[in-house]
Amino acid sequence: MNHLVKNSFTRLASVISPYHFRPGVAHYYRFCSHFSGNNFEPESWKSMEGLVRCPANHVPLSPIVFLERAAKAYTDRTSLVYGCLKYTWAQTHERCLKLASALTQLGISPGDVVATLAPNVPAMYELHFAVPMAGAVLCTLNSRLDSAMISVLLSHSEAKIVFVDYQLLEIAQGALNLLTQKTDTKPPILVLIADSDGSSSTSPTICTSNTYEYESLLETGNCGFEIRRPRSEWDPISVNYTSGTTSRPKGVVYSHRGAYLNTLSTVLLHGIGSMPVYLWTVPMFHCNGWCLTWGVAAQGGTNICLRKVNPKYIFDNIVQYNVTHMGGAPTVLNMIVNSLVSDQRPLPRKVEIMTGGSPPPPQILFKMEELGFGVNHLYGLTETYGPGTYCSWKPEWDSLPSNERSKLKARQGVQHLGLEEVDIKDPVTMESVTPDGETVGEIMFRGNTVMSGYLKDLKATKEAFRGGWFRSGDLAVKHPDNYIEVKDRLKDIIISGGENISTVEVETIFFSHPAVLEAAVVARPDNHWGQTPCAFVKLKEGFDHLKAQDLIEFCRDNLPHYMAPRTVIFDDIPKTATGKIQKFILREKAKALGSLS
């Protein structure tokens, strides 16, 4: 035993050292006797004498600790795989420290927004830790957006830096050009993410002075960087723009506290044990990958990153890395079950797949299970950090006929452990609906894994939280066993391939066409995408020569492709006496056309 320690022990009793705290946090940590009152954290706990709140027993909750712990507990285990690239948790930790350091060297201050525009490449994973470690707020933009929308979101979020995958460089530069034209504010710094799996030698040259390259930037950072921890667990960790259920995307703000709690809740509901192998088929830009960007670190797992999601890649990676868990919208499941047999591979073990976004159709469930997947169903919104409820499977359901099982599996189920309450309520009276499986009400959430609010939109925030509950805008019933089931959307949202499409946005494009008199967009069933937009259009006189395909092309030129309708019907638009379009009639008509395939 070493001499130093032995001596220390001898000296221990006589040493009365002052309370010295960690640098950087001392300014807000004090012993309880010095705390001032606060409406939000009442000091009722001080009624018991002898208690203190200090750095030994209070630390703001944050997912950052998951990475630090992983670096200690799972040091040499593989953290991430991407093509030929492979890191350990010690390396990922060090890279994130360097990246966080580099961000501060670029001038990032606490609370600044750092945006990304990239698929599930390693840089996206690293940014989920590095940005919060720099005290900044991560804004992962949907990689399918067009330049116009990206410029709007960069401007709204006031992003100081945007990290861009090389394949999306043109779109990003288009957005930056628009920003420069429209405003006189300095556009964000662009950091280019070259392909890091080594399989590509394309390193596009970009010539502006305000541009960096990801790996070179990271190399300028210091791995001894002192993490800028949240001062409060309420500090924002990320802003996630809703994908457009209304015409105006909203910036949903997540806190460190909510992210920590939703991470553990999702890990538990997904049954993710120690050291999982997680295949990234859920976009990391979607609710921070349902919080599993942080969750895989929490459990010391291995992230299998995929630039593109296609059946061959999915099966190959599952077999090669012995994947245990993955996730995805029903579109991903659809893609798997409809894949070429030549692309399929026998699974080395049961792969647990969590699906969300819309209920998985029965046929897809059967086929997935035949292929060896265990499918589970979760539900949530961007505003609930992604996963909020899940269809917790009851063992007694195992013995039911398969059509009943798939009906049950399509339920959105019960709240996870991080939420206080999920209920179906009459949105005016706030009364809970009868749990009879028939009475419809609005799904409402309450708890620590509900967003902090909409960025710079206090009015929308207050509206969403009216009555002390988060109002989801989704309509549902509650079954007698308390499991909820979504029936419809309050708004006329279209869900296509897991993405929400605002009909208002599509209609706006139609209205910008010189030939269009009236337009209304509703969902049409689609075998592959679930739904696609179907437009009903009344043309102005003298434009009878125009074809449906012309308008579809026009939309594709002016919208992200997934938002463009696949069907255009020239017809009269049914309206109420007051002139409001009766969309429920159009939805029936679209349904009568049958599924697209």
Add this chain to the structure above:
Amino acid sequence: MNHLVKNSFTRLASVISPYHFRPGVAHYYRFCSHFSGNNFEPESWKSMEGLVRCPANHVPLSPIVFLERAAKAYTDRTSLVYGCLKYTWAQTHERCLKLASALTQLGISPGDVVATLAPNVPAMYELHFAVPMAGAVLCTLNSRLDSAMISVLLSHSEAKIVFVDYQLLEIAQGALNLLTQKTDTKPPILVLIADSDGSSSTSPTICTSNTYEYESLLETGNCGFEIRRPRSEWDPISVNYTSGTTSRPKGVVYSHRGAYLNTLSTVLLHGIGSMPVYLWTVPMFHCNGWCLTWGVAAQGGTNICLRKVNPKYIFDNIVQYNVTHMGGAPTVLNMIVNSLVSDQRPLPRKVEIMTGGSPPPPQILFKMEELGFGVNHLYGLTETYGPGTYCSWKPEWDSLPSNERSKLKARQGVQHLGLEEVDIKDPVTMESVTPDGETVGEIMFRGNTVMSGYLKDLKATKEAFRGGWFRSGDLAVKHPDNYIEVKDRLKDIIISGGENISTVEVETIFFSHPAVLEAAVVARPDNHWGQTPCAFVKLKEGFDHLKAQDLIEFCRDNLPHYMAPRTVIFDDIPKTATGKIQKFILREKAKALGSLS
């Protein structure tokens, strides 16, 4: 869609309802714009416009929600089994509401202490929810304490009620008599827990006016009781008196926040998935059953309650209920491996057993695994809500020889997910020790699952948190892979001729001897060496011929000579109720032997 809701939606736009919050919490919930500043939760998060903190997105963390959720999600599943008695989660929820209601009818106010003196009977489980639901603080007294100590703890905690198992009634009444004699304060109300498994008809009559019977009391409660939720997640949920390995027990206070977080952390480290079957071999009075009283509810599991822990009951219950998880000090493991073959039963499946309190000796590990148990090892203190670190098992260790595996398994490992940091530090300089597996320092904890403090002992609290870390008093090394390994208690260490001797290391050698059932090593004064090791040993049956000198020789063959005991005493080993050896008693005995010369 029902008419009501449809109408409601039509009306929705025109309704501007005031922000109405839940009764009882409105007085401290306000929108952020009204919050006053606070040193502890800095309002840095308000730098982003549009964010609010309100009942929709902020609820004090509390394990109470686990029971409420279990009643909804696992309604008809079995919550608890005890002999012929069986409840569902709906029933347990209702009973806890009634019991909480009854407590308030007895005059319990928020912050009052409610004590228990009982083994792992159903009432103990229910009190873990009902007491916090009444806003009160649960104080589970060690059921092996004597009247004198119980009267001290009842007095110190100022308990208003004490729930007493019928088998411990005499001890409790003795304590109450002492209380009445010594003080003029009103003694606590006594609530008698009769045996509730129906197998016993003994319902002892007690005649004081200040006495109730558990089931009758519960029946007076109202199942529509409105839960008195914590006003702050820092509110105390329980006080746990340390088990007395030192002579003066301290009241360790847990908060709702810490209990919530340690519950999830323990569930995760123990690999407790959905709907486990948990056998209660850990006393619920010990760190609230390592927080798994709350944890079994969180995962919708089934509690198998045991009044007495013995090998036959353990095996019978495992087989009858298909137990998945259990826990216990090495004493429990010892009891299992040394049980009569006639009491043993083949396990229906692998039972995961988490052991803690002291490292499991290798021979016990082997035998447990032979019997079909999966043994994992955790470490913590009452001050860390029980589990704090665990020996997270690395798959690559599977292929090592069994003696190496058991050495590795005896490590205390790494922090769980609820802690910020566990480190081995020089207690004076607060420098981290070199992770070389040799340099000894003190184990220190920092994070949200560290106690709020010692009840009414601010001096001891501050001493324990000196330097911003909780000082465990345990000595350990850190291995190069960051796993920690306890060497000894700070006060148990023997200093012999200037050399530090870890008593744990010496005890390990004793346990490797085929004749030794139990062993404990303490310091004996020595005129020449200052101190030398003195071993207290209990032999297995049939080894009475063994002499002290034989064991001393055995130690000298297997240890550096200075570490081998100079004294071996064959005697019973005094233990706390949780199986921890009371070394302070042995030290007194060793001292009474006089100095060696």
